[in-house]
Amino acid sequence: MARSWLLPVLLAGLLTGCSDNNIHHDAGLVYCSEGNPETFNPQLTTSGTAIDATAKQLYNRLLRIDANTGELQPELALSWLVSEDQREYRFVLRQDVRFHHNDRFVPSRHLNADDVLFSFNRVIDSTHPYHSVSGGHYPFFQGIGLDRNLLAIERISDHELRFVLAQPSASFLADIATDFAAILSAEYGEQLLRHGEPERLDSQPIGTGPFYLKDFLRNRHIRYARHEGYWGPRVELDQLVFDITPSSTTRVIKLIGGDCDVAALPQISELSVIQRYDDLAIDARPGLNVAFWAFNTQKPPLDDPRVRQALSLAVDKRRILTAVYHNTAVSSKGLLPPISWAYDPNLPEFPHDPLRARQLLDSAGYSELELNVWAMPVSRIYNPNAIKTAEILQQDLAKIGVRLNIVSYEWGGFISKLEHAEYDSVLIGWAADNLDPDNFFTPLLSCDALLSGSNRARWCDPQFDALMAQAKATEDKATRRRLYSQLEHQLQQQLPLLPLAHANRTLGRQRKWQGPILHTSGGVDFTQLSKEP
Amino acid sequence: MLTYLLRRLNLLILTTLVLLGLLYFASLNMPGDPLTTLSGIPHPSEQQRADLTETYRLEHGHIQGYLAFVGQRLSGNFGLSQASGIPVSQELMQVLPATIELSVLAVLLSLIVGIPLGILAASRRGPLPKILWTGTLLGFSVPIFWLGLLLMLTFGLEWDLLPPSGRLNLLYDIPQVTGFLLIDIPLSDASWRGAALQDAVNHLILPTLALATLPCTIVIRTIRAAMLAEMDKNYIRALTARGVHHWSLILHHALPNSLAPMLRTLSLQLGQLISGAIVVEMIFTWPGIGNWLLSAQYQGDHTSLTGGILVVSLSIIVTAIALEIAQALLNPINRKEIHG
Numbered sequence: 090m091a092r093s094w095l096l097p098v099l100l101a102g103l104l105t106g107c108s109d110n111n112i113h114h115d116a117g118l119v120y121c122s123e124g125n126p127e128t129f130n131p132q133l134t135t136s137g138t139a140i141d142a143t144a145k146q147l148y149n150r151l152l153r154i155d156a157n158t159g160e161l162q163p164e165l166a167l168s169w170l171v172s173e174d175q176r177e178y179r180f181v182l183r184q185d186v187r188f189h190h191n192d193r194f195v196p197s198r199h200l201n202a203d204d205v206l207f208s209f210n211r212v213i214d215s216t217h218p219y220h221s222v223s224g225g226h227y228p229f230f231q232g233i234g235l236d237r238n239l240l241a242i243e244r245i246s247d248h249e250l251r252f253v254l255a256q257p258s259a260s261f262l263a264d265i266a267t268d269f270a271a272i273l274s275a276e277y278g279e280q281l282l283r284h285g286e287p288e289r290l291d292s293q294p295i296g297t298g299p300f301y302l303k304d305f306l307r308n309r310h311i312r313y314a315r316h317e318g319y320w321g322p323r324v325e326l327d328q329l330v331f332d333i334t335p336s337s338t339t340r341v342i343k344l345i346g347g348d349c350d351v352a353a354l355p356q357i358s359e360l361s362v363i364q365r366y367d368d369l370a371i372d373a374r375p376g377l378n379v380a381f382w383a384f385n386t387q388k389p390p391l392d393d394p395r396v397r398q399a400l401s402l403a404v405d406k407r408r409i410l411t412a413v414y415h416n417t418a419v420s421s422k423g424l425l426p427p428i429s430w431a432y433d434p435n436l437p438e439f440p441h442d443p444l445r446a447r448q449l450l451d452s453a454g455y456s457e458l459e460l461n462v463w464a465m466p467v468s469r470i471y472n473p474n475a476i477k478t479a480e481i482l483q484q485d486l487a488k489i490g491v492r493l494n495i496v497s498y499e500w501g502g503f504i505s506k507l508e509h510a511e512y513d514s515v516l517i518g519w520a521a522d523n524l525d526p527d528n529f530f531t532p533l534l535s536c537d538a539l540l541s542g543s544n545r546a547r548w549c550d551p552q553f554d555a556l557m558a559q560a561k562a563t564e565d566k567a568t569r570r571r572l573y574s575q576l577e578h579q580l581q582q583q584l585p586l587l588p589l590a591h592a593n594r595t596l597g598r599q600r601k602w603q604g605p606i607l608h609t610s611g612g613v614d615f616t617q618l619s620k621e622p
Numbered sequence: 623m624l625t626y627l628l629r630r631l632n633l634l635i636l637t638t639l640v641l642l643g644l645l646y647f648a649s650l651n652m653p654g655d656p657l658t659t660l661s662g663i664p665h666p667s668e669q670q671r672a673d674l675t676e677t678y679r680l681e682h683g684h685i686q687g688y689l690a691f692v693g694q695r696l697s698g699n700f701g702l703s704q705a706s707g708i709p710v711s712q713e714l715m716q717v718l719p720a721t722i723e724l725s726v727l728a729v730l731l732s733l734i735v736g737i738p739l740g741i742l743a744a745s746r747r748g749p750l751p752k753i754l755w756t757g758t759l760l761g762f763s764v765p766i767f768w769l770g771l772l773l774m775l776t777f778g779l780e781w782d783l784l785p786p787s788g789r790l791n792l793l794y795d796i797p798q799v800t801g802f803l804l805i806d807i808p809l810s811d812a813s814w815r816g817a818a819l820q821d822a823v824n825h826l827i828l829p830t831l832a833l834a835t836l837p838c839t840i841v842i843r844t845i846r847a848a849m850l851a852e853m854d855k856n857y858i859r860a861l862t863a864r865g866v867h868h869w870s871l872i873l874h875h876a877l878p879n880s881l882a883p884m885l886r887t888l889s890l891q892l893g894q895l896i897s898g899a900i901v902v903e904m905i906f907t908w909p910g911i912g913n914w915l916l917s918a919q920y921q922g923d924h925t926s927l928t929g930g931i932l933v934v935s936l937s938i939i940v941t942a943i944a945l946e947i948a949q950a951l952l953n954p955i956n957r958k959e960i961h962g
Contacts (some may be wrong), residue, residue, distance in 0.1 A: 117793040303795075306716075307706045308917065309909065310792050330792040339787055339907050346778055348787040350793070366782070499921070 117328040118602065118615060121340040121349035125307055125333055128223065130213060130291040133269045135228045135543070137470065137520060137612075141353070141367070142331055144268030145614040146313055147189075148296035149321075151180055152266040156608045159430075159524040161262055165200065165272055165297065175257035175564060182248040185227040187318035188274045191293065191299035196276055197462050200297060202244045207275035209252075212348040219283055223291045229269040229522065231541040232532040233260075239559075248592075257562050260571065264523035268612050272297060299324045301615045302357040308333055325619045337468065342368060344597050351606060352597040353613070355413040357473050363597045374607045375428045376594040378528065379421055380518035382462070382482065383545040383586040390511060391460075395453040400460075400514075401439060403489045404482060409589060413478050420588040423577035424519075424529040426591035430566070431526035433574040439581055447489045459492040463507070467500045471518030471592050478516055478589070508542050515545050518589075526573050527561045534585060548585035567604035626950060637939050639692065645928045646691045649797050652924045654672065656680070660691070662702030662925035700929035705921045710929040713914065717883050719801025719934065720789060721910035725899050727830045731889075732838035739838075740884075741872060744853070746816025754842065761839035766898045770832040770905040787826045787907040794818040805882060829906040833898055837888060844887045848880030882952050889945035 126139035131148065134140065151166040163169075166180040186200035210218040212227045212237045230236045238258060243251045243429060254261060264270070277295040281287050294302055298505045300313035311331040313322055332349060334340045340352040341359045345366060355363060355371070363369050384391040384400070391397060419427060422436045450458065464479035465472065472478060476497060483493040498506060507515065523530040531538065537553050538544035556579070560572035594607055603605075604617040652659045657666055661674050675681055679690040700710035743754040780788025789804060790796070796818060799806050803822045807815050852858065853876055861871055900912030907913065911930055918926035 121790050127825045140859075307708065310717075312792075312795065328793065328795075332788075332792050334907070342774070342779065342787045343907075345782065346787055348785055375932075 099417065103330055105606070116326060116620075117330065118326050118350045118618065119330045119332050119348060120615070121329040121334045121343050121352045122311075123333075123340070123468065124335055126305075126311070128291050129267050129294040129302065129305075130273070132208070132225070132227055132230070132273075133223055133291060134268070135232075135522075140268045140522075140524075141613050143294065144271060145293050145298070145608075145612050145616070146300045146329065147302060148271035148273075149186070149298055150266055150268075150270045150272060152262060152609070154263070154266050154523055156605055156614070159298055161266055164266075165205075169262070172450050175259075176254045178252040178254075178261065179245070180250050180252070183320060183458050184248060184251070186297050186320045187316075188277070188297055189316055191295065191301070193289075193293070194274075194277050194280060194295055196295070199275065200272070201247045202250050202559070203275045204272055205250055206242055206244055207278055208271065208273045209239065209242050211273075212236055213242075219278060219287060219290065222287045226541075227269075228541050228543065229267065229532070231536075232538045232543045233264060233527070234262055234368050234531065234535070235261075238519040245516055256558075257564070260523075260525040260561055261562050263523040263528075267522040269522065280293070282422040282616075283387075291584050300329055302325075303328075313580040318620070321616070322421075324616045326615055329615055341597060345598070347599070350599045350602055351615075354468065355595060356468060356472065357417050357595075358596065360415075360417070360597075368600050370598055370600045371595055372598060372607050373417075373593045373595045375426065376470055376520065376592050377426055377428065378518060378520040378594070379424050379426060379591055380418075380471040380478075380516070380589045381424075381586040381591060382514060382516055383513045384584070385510060385512055385547050386585050387510070387547040388513060390453070390455055390458065393453055395460075396455060397587075398448040399449035399453070400486065400491065401584050401587040402442045402449070403485050403491070403585060404589075405441050405485050405505075406439075406589060407441075408485075409478055409481050412481060413472070413474050414590055414592060415597070416516060418592040421588035421591050423580055424533065424588055425526055425573065425577065429526050431522065431570050431573040433570070436574065436577050437581075438620045443485075450489065450491070457490065458553045459494070460513040461494045461496050463496045463503070463517075465500070465517060466503055467495045467516060470520050470594055471590070472516065473592070475516045495569075507545065510547055519543075523582060524602075526569070530557050530576060531561065534580075546585035550583070550585075553579060553583070625874050627941045627947065630947055632945050634939060637742060638936060639787045641932065641935050641939070642692050642695060643688060645695075645932055646688050649691075649924065649928055650687075653922075654842075654924070658704070659924045659928075660701060662704050662707075662923075664704055669960060695929075695932060700932070701925040703918070703924040703926045705918070705926065709925050712762045713926065713932055714929065715801065716798075716910070717909060717914040719913045720803075720908060721899055721903065721912065723802045723804065724826070724829055724833060724902070725895065727826060728833035728899075729837055729895075731830055731834040732841050735834070735955055736838045736841025737845055737877075740842040740880075741849060741877065743842055743846040744849035750845075755846075758839040761835050762843070764831060766836060767796070767901050767905060769835055770829070770902050773832050774905060785821075786828065789825050790818065790822050790907055829902050829908055832905070833895075836898055837891065837895060839888055840891055841884055844884040845877075845880055848883045849876055852876040852879050882949050885949050885952070889942050892942055894947075896934060896938060910947060 123137065124138045126142040127136060128134055128139055129143050129147065131140055131144045149165045151164060152161050153164040155162050165183055165186060167183050182200065182202060182205065184199065188196040188200065190196060206611040210217045212230045214220060221572050227236060238255050240253045240255050243253070245251055256471060264335055273290065274295045278290055279499060299316055299319050301316045303312040303314050305311045310333060313329040315327045319507065334343060337354060337356045339357065340349060341355055343349040344363065346351040360371055363371055384397050386392055409414055410418055410420055422438050425432045428575045462479050462482060464475040468474060476495065479495045483495065486493045497503065519529065519533055532543045534544060534546065534548050534553065535557055536549035539547060539549050556572065556576055560569055560576060562574060564570050596607060598606065601621045602618050604619055606613050606615060606618065608614055650656045657671060657674050658664060660678050663670060666674060677690065677694065679686045698711055702708065703710050704715055739754055743751045745751055774786045777784045777882060794814065796803065796806050796810055799809055807819045807822060812818070858876060862873060880881045900915065903910045903912035904906065904916060911934060915927065915930045918930060
């Protein structure tokens, strides 16, 4: 009995705690992210989750897109020159760029032309020792055809390179400024190859970015620490943690509880909850994205443009905007969102006309029609709730006598089953990677994209392809704008897909953090954050 | 006593074998390739297939296969997690300590709070016993998911007093030694370990409260019933007549005799406690085995699922038998009853 006083004393000690030192807490930030990155190499993916976890934190690119103006700025390249015929690009590299180091690798030199060669040759050269490592798919580069258009990269000196294109491409600079065109370490690659473990290049990354990867525990967290030898402006955060929290409600709860400083992708219905707390704020940026309903144009009856027209005419977008987006999105007329410079304000809104829809179906000879629509099981930036969207479509189509069956799988299975193109139609979308308007067309509707898998409408039209190529190759902005407007008009006639909405990108954050996080071009960036004094 | 222990041990082994048999049968009949379910390798190559078929002796009939399965599982090979490719045993080592920490604290709390309240509830004077009795009835009937949500909504969100979710602010990077935060944090040499410990305790409060409610009411009720029965017995009357002080009577005589029935009831409720822990983990996003099992279930990761079920069931069996042995030690009559 003599020791019975011990327990209460111990408990009291625990509860009162000893908050002697909170400095540690101050320079770190927890970001509640929505999922596991499937790779730590942005070249290998187009998934927003993986890009958020890698591109802006671990790597640099040759150029970057300014978060506010959308213009190209030097990053690892100090300057660049474009040849007369628009086919040759010369880059001069920065000299003082250090790579990360970890337990297995300590760089012996700074960044030079070899690293750039290594990074791009991996993608474009199928004989490169790393080309087929980790699957050998480079969806972004293959989707825009850069793997074929980029003929060669020549090393001029240690810090100078020349890129040679097969065809002039107005979007080339913007393409290599995207999050996917990260520069990796050639020296690390060679070392891993010698040790026979090349896959580590993509799972235990070495980059030049503001943070290096400390550890990654699947389903739990990703820890980053500040890269002390970073060439750029000093980053205030000394550690960055991604708390992997798939449920959006839990992310908001953690944000309120203070365990998260920033919470990714709050659901639209949760925004009002966040607004109730004085110490929390919502960041919103008009998104470079589009949600659409893609028809499998290779599968009857959807190969008939009249059927696609009829289905599209039946859709009441206003209801989707209210019920799914809670009016935080704009209705889309075409693929390009209003913040794109190539957006055509005079493009007519696609009408909602169930009567004409029914007539069109009759004239096409389909009195009864039953279709399936695949709806994403998860919320994405462009569509917070595809299943609900599908239910609205279902009701709309029932009015013109079309039966729509909703199909859904869990996300991983959904994406891999999409590749087999067994669907009649699918509700999905696209978040662009750069401000070039081509990014909304070639990856989604070109014949090339049919192979790389991002062409969900299975649409391959030579005339449309040629027009896209022309728009991409043209240098003059006014001409390009006109060409993209033409493409949008054609899209409204052919309707391989029906654009539905452009959503705002949002995240919740603690007010004490100041500075931009969201980029218009997608991705999250924590380098400019600082704490309120 | 030795025969008694041997009998218990026998029971433990037999139950484990039956459990493994059920799991083996389930593994073979899960959707998908049985080899994948057993090993966790999503698309085994020809070579791997041959090796696995040999390891699990699938071509030698069910009995041989079962024995191979038992051998693999009991030697700690739970296969790989189909979702992550990491050995299931390694993932279990990550999540188990979190659950154990939470459950042990909840049981401790329910004992610390429940035993004194149970004694008070057994008193025959004043309104307190009635109030306590009503309270336990309430605690008994409140569904744990509702209570958990209520605690989270009020203390966590509405008043913003305690963290409503998670186990520790991730900025505190505590190296894992035992997996128990309350041990690992003091062990670490970081200068901020005081603040980290405070944070860990803050995170523990709400889930522990939610989880402790049910065992606490059970403790109060059984202690009260046992005490009431005990206080009417002749030896108590005799002691009272000898002038032994009332509280000394309770603490030194009636209470020790009432602990045995309490332990018995608690051990019967072990399954309930574990399912309660799973619900609580779900509500408070506690990174323990409950959360892990549910996500394995959601992802269709049957290898992890069977591994997790095995470990959870085994720990229930072992604890139940350990409690039974403890009771036998406390009260020899129990042993007699079993032996007839």
